[in-house]
Amino acid sequence: MKPKIKILIPVKKIKKRISELGKEITDYYKNKVSEKKPLVVIVIQKGASIFGADLIREIKLPLDLRFMRVASYRGRTSPQGNPEIFDKIQSGIGNDHVLVVEDILDTGKTLAFVDDCLQKLHPASLNFAVLLIKIIKRQTKIPKVKFKAFKVADKFVVGYGLDYNEIYRNLPYVGILENKNKITK
Ligand code: IMP
Numbered sequence: 716m717k718p719k720i721k722i723l724i725p726v727k728k729i730k731k732r733i734s735e736l737g738k739e740i741t742d743y744y745k746n747k748v749s750e751k752k753p754l755v756v757i758v759i760q761k762g763a764s765i766f767g768a769d770l771i772r773e774i775k776l777p778l779d780l781r782f783m784r785v786a787s788y789r790g791r792t793s794p795q796g797n798p799e800i801f802d803k804i805q806s807g808i809g810n811d812h813v814l815v816v817e818d819i820l821d822t823g824k825t826l827a828f829v830d831d832c833l834q835k836l837h838p839a840s841l842n843f844a845v846l847l848i849k850i851i852k853r854q855t856k857i858p859k860v861k862f863k864a865f866k867v868a869d870k871f872v873v874g875y876g877l878d879y880n881e882i883y884r885n886l887p888y889v890g891i892l893e894n895k896n897k898i899t900k
């Protein structure tokens with residue numbers, strides 16, 4: 716069956732919001748970071764790669780770009796449902812101001828896990844920038860998200876970095892995948 720994707724957040728709206736978010740982040744960190752002590756931006760792969768690439772170009776400050784890969788083991792692949800780190804950040808973040816960039820906050824397990832791992836490395840500060848916040852009731856205690864782009868209803872979304880079975884990350888907009896359960900790989 717052909718997938719049906721309904722556009723939820725069009726390209727123009729994403730661009731505008733990311734530009735605003737970049738300004739908010741720039742304002743917040745402008746007196747805290749410098750060339751000597753850049754803002755450490757950790758983009759969570761793969762979902763936040765597109766958002767992260769656009770967002771960092773709207774942050775007008777010296778920054779050090781890093782990546783982390785976390786598998787949330789959703790659905791069948793997860794007996795326990797606990798996230799796991801694959802690629803660790805390459806060097807220490809002790810005393811650095813750190814901004815983690817994530818694609819979506821769903822149950823919050825991934826963010827809580829990343830928060831826990833990074834707090835142990837004693838950054839000077841740790842904040843989160845998240846593209847989409849799903850409006851749901853959460854059981855997990857989640858870290859506060861300081862920079863949020865959009866709130867979305869509890870639907871499965873794809874595009875602008877987000878996937879379903881690794882497909883759709885390259886869509887320039889965020890859309891709702893309407894017939895998800897009927898798609899076979
Ligand atoms: P959480 O740990 O439940 O908050 O889930 C976070 C991860 O699940 C995200 O980083 C995404 O990779 C994935 N995810 C959650 N909801 C969606 C969705 O609607 N579309 C695509 N991926 C999602």
Ligand code: MG
Binds near residue numbers: 759762818
């Ligand atoms: Mg993800």
